Amino acid sequence: MKLLLFLSLLTLPVVISATPTAIIFDTDITGDVDDVLALAMIHTLADRGACELLAVTISKENELAAPFTDAVNTFYGRPDIPIGINPNAPHRDSKYLGLVNEKDDGKLRYPHDIGISKDPESAITLLRKTLAAAEDHSVTIIQVGLATNLAELLQTKGDNYSQLSGPDLVRKKVTLLSVMAGAFETISNSNRYLEANVRNHVSSMQQLADEWPDEVPVIWSGFKIGIMAPYPRESIAQDFGYLPNHIVKEAYLLHSGPDHDRPTWDLTSVLYSVYPDRGYFDLSSPGQVTVEEDGFTRFDPGPGTRFMQPKDLSSVEPAMKRDQYMTMDKHQAARVTEALVNMVAQPPSR
Numbered sequence: 140m141k142l143l144l145f146l147s148l149l150t151l152p153v154v155i156s157a158t159p160t161a162i163i164f165d166t167d168i169t170g171d172v173d174d175v176l177a178l179a180m181i182h183t184l185a186d187r188g189a190c191e192l193l194a195v196t197i198s199k200e201n202e203l204a205a206p207f208t209d210a211v212n213t214f215y216g217r218p219d220i221p222i223g224i225n226p227n228a229p230h231r232d233s234k235y236l237g238l239v240n241e242k243d244d245g246k247l248r249y250p251h252d253i254g255i256s257k258d259p260e261s262a263i264t265l266l267r268k269t270l271a272a273a274e275d276h277s278v279t280i281i282q283v284g285l286a287t288n289l290a291e292l293l294q295t296k297g298d299n300y301s302q303l304s305g306p307d308l309v310r311k312k313v314t315l316l317s318v319m320a321g322a323f324e325t326i327s328n329s330n331r332y333l334e335a336n337v338r339n340h341v342s343s344m345q346q347l348a349d350e351w352p353d354e355v356p357v358i359w360s361g362f363k364i365g366i367m368a369p370y371p372r373e374s375i376a377q378d379f380g381y382l383p384n385h386i387v388k389e390a391y392l393l394h395s396g397p398d399h400d401r402p403t404w405d406l407t408s409v410l411y412s413v414y415p416d417r418g419y420f421d422l423s424s425p426g427q428v429t430v431e432e433d434g435f436t437r438f439d440p441g442p443g444t445r446f447m448q449p450k451d452l453s454s455v456e457p458a459m460k461r462d463q464y465m466t467m468d469k470h471q472a473a474r475v476t477e478a479l480v481n482m483v484a485q486p487p488s489r
């Protein structure tokens with residue numbers, strides 16, 4: 140009996156901590172549609188208990204962006220996620236945000252209350268409020284657009300929510316910044332590719348790279364990662380028929396049409412944030428990203444870090460190891476694509 144007990148103890152499954160990743164999603168949900176797919180995926184991960192969506196902040200200006208985001212959140216059964224906007228952010232037109240005003244038989248096709256009975260909050264205030272209320276070292280910020288909001292957060296001083304300055308609040312509360320921006324590998328024979336999230340507002344991405352605290356790691360998903368794992372058009376055609384109206388499918392078709400496999404740029408930053416240890420991606424050696432005047436993202440490996448074991452990195456200055464960028468081979472790309480399709484297409488659980 141004792142032996143049996145001993146043997147059964149030996150075969151107990153390894154318990155992996157299942158604390159949901161607490162996420163602030165900072166998005167330019169206006170121009171491109173990968174932001175919409177990434178938000179759908181966050182809701183699936185929240186349905187599975189793998190993450191908790193604390194807030195959404197929007198880094199481009201369009202009066203329909205907050206109502207549309209609220210409609211997606213409502214579609215997935217989370218109508219009260221706080222949403223913040225930034226009036227200083229550059230305006231961007233959209234092919235799909237207008238869906239939020241469309242009606243069938245006089246009723247909104249995608250119900251929401253922001254823009255009707257409620258106003259969005261200020262993105263910068265919402266970032267401060269959300270971080271102040273969170274447990275220390277618990278929040279993952281996923282930035283998949285311009286750096287307008289995070290650059291402004293870093294300029295803030297203490298307020299009613301916290302006495303801490305923006306950088307100190309980040310040091311205390313944020314555990315990871317996952318960014319879709321930049322280009323770190325050769326793109327179409329160019330080793331100086333200027334990626335849109337940087338190029339379209341260089342100064343804020345420069346501020347982010349210069350002033351983000353050295354102690355809080357930044358993982359960059361460069362332009363090439365999303366290109367290597369495009370979202371298959373077959374999924375859009377076949378996987379969303381479980382409801383007659385589907386806001387994600389409609390947005391995709393309005394943006395990309397039925398004959399295009401959209402790169403999964405923003406989705407890859409979400410996937411890494413929630414499942415960093417599943418081998419979907421590899422990471423570069425630790426180093427430092429700087430943003431040059433034309434929007435080129437330069438990555439300098441910390442001195443010697445390429446050849447160091449992780450345990451030896453403690454001797455490297457924090458500033459020289461804050462940043463890493465994601466890499467992916469074609470086998471990983473196949474796994475990533477399949478995982479993303481399954482997460483984006485999963486029906487809402489409530």
Ligand SMILES: [Ca+2]
Pocket residue numbers: 166167168171173174283284405
């Ligand atoms: Ca985006």
